[in-house]
Amino acid sequence: MKKTALFTALGSATALLLAASAPAGAQSAADRAVEAAKQFAGTTLNITWEAGLQANDPLNFSGPRWEELTGIKINVVEVPINELFTKTLAEHRASTGAFDLLNVVPAWIPDLAEAGALEPLDDFIDKHGYREELADIAPVYRDNQMAYRGTIYGLPDDGDVLIMYYRKDLFGDAAHQAAFKGQFGYDLAPPDTWAQFKDITQYFTENRPHDGFYGSAMIRSPGLIHYYFEERFRVEGGEFFDAETMKATINSDIGVGVVEGWIAEHEFMPPGAEAWGPIEVLNAWLAGDLAIMGWWPPPGRWSAGYGDFEILSFVPESKVAGKVGYALPPGGAPQLAAGFSLAVSSDSKNKEAAYLFAQWLNSREVSLERVQLPFALRDPFRTSHFESPEYQNLWPDAKDYLATLQAGAETGLLDLSIRNTFAYEESLTRAITAAFGGDDAKEALDRAAEEWDRITDRVGVEEQKRAYGDWIAKPNAYPN
Secondary structure, three states, X not given: OOHHHHHHHHHHHHHHHHHHHOOOXXXXXXXXXXXXXXXXXXOEXXXXXXXXXXXXXXXXXXXXXXXXXXXXXXEEEEEOHHHHHHHHHHHHHOOOOOOOEEEEOHHHHHHHHHOOOEOOOHHHHHHOOOOHHHHHEOHHHHOOOOEEXXXXXXXXXXXXXXXXXXXXXXXXXXXXXXXXXXHHOOOOOOOOOHHHHHHHHHHHHHOOOOOOOXXXXXXXXXXXXXXXXXXXXXXXXXXXXXXXXXXXXXXXHHHHHHHHHHHHHHOOOOOOHHHOOHHHHHHHHHOOOEEEEEEOOHHHHHHOOOOOOHHHXXXXXXXXXXXXXXXXXXXXXXXXXXXXXXXXXXXXXXXXXXXXXHHHHHOHHHHHHHHOOOOOOOOOOEHHHHOOHHHHOOOOOHHHHHHHHHHHHHHOEOOOOOOOHHHHHHHHHHHHHHHHOOOOHHHHHHHHHHHHHHHHHHHOHHHHHHHHHHHHOOOOOOOO
């Protein structure tokens, strides 16, 4: 399908709905951004975006439409997510002015703001009448992923949250329900605790409906495993630091229990699952070879078979359409893992034009179209997304899916976000990977805790104590 036809088809229903409901003569935040941006026609904006599926949004949808509306060309610079922070910081330190609009993981905002890499956005927001529309962004994103020390640096643009997907046909099967209760003494249902998750994994692996079927698989690969640790560690009562001394406490009995719990689960997962990344888990799920798994929001769309485009040719045909239930993970407080905010580079020579593109992308109506794109990875982050009749009718269970995402947006846990967060995450990942490889879990986490203390010393204990204090004061830093 040609690009113009693609975004015209996807956007027509949204445009009609908004046109019917908007007061006569009213101008939306998206319209204001377009009108103001026309003065910059002929400009090219260089924008960073996570490489891969994420980049299909500006490459194939929003970038071409923005150029059509304003005359401003969008040049997408694709960067792997594990290089995005370091590349952003390196370009700023070298004063290259290479980028205009930045995609940043919200947890990085304190470091990038302190480094002077991000342009404050408050004046642009007020000038172009966008502040009122920010109220529609779900509070957990709006209140925690925009500002640093009272200044707005980013517009939350991606509702990343780790939810559970389960086979409701298997969980609802009378024979499985009776057998499970006979073995474990309680009803078969989406797990409330991680101990129940292990029981479910064990049961379906031992009572598999077909060869090659396993109870579960979860993302365990380096670069992402720290998000799952942060979630489960806090749900089970852990805290990252002693708030008075700033000594790391990830090697507590709770932290060790998390890693040992994973190792015990691996016994009932597919061979090699301790190293599986997102694609391996997704492929097994769509093939109908898992009873339950955890992932970001996109499998909700793909499991239902929504989105038949060449760009998604790498995604196997779903064999679970109509059989999928959605749930929050055990403890009911999912990790708001990664996500993206739109920020303006302080080194840009086109700051206002870059901001206006961000306002248009992030606006109520345009963002609704973008989070429905089947070939991109932006996920619902506004109340109007969760409650959209259009989105709720994309497939039979879409309403349940959106309700689960909305619940996650209310109880979700923030990523750790202090100074030099990236270094702490890398250290934790090394420890977990070592334990998966056979090292004693306690010894591996002890090493990581020592590394964390050295990182804290380099940042400065008092400076890091202040940053950690700011973070733990936010709603959703720790479970309520």
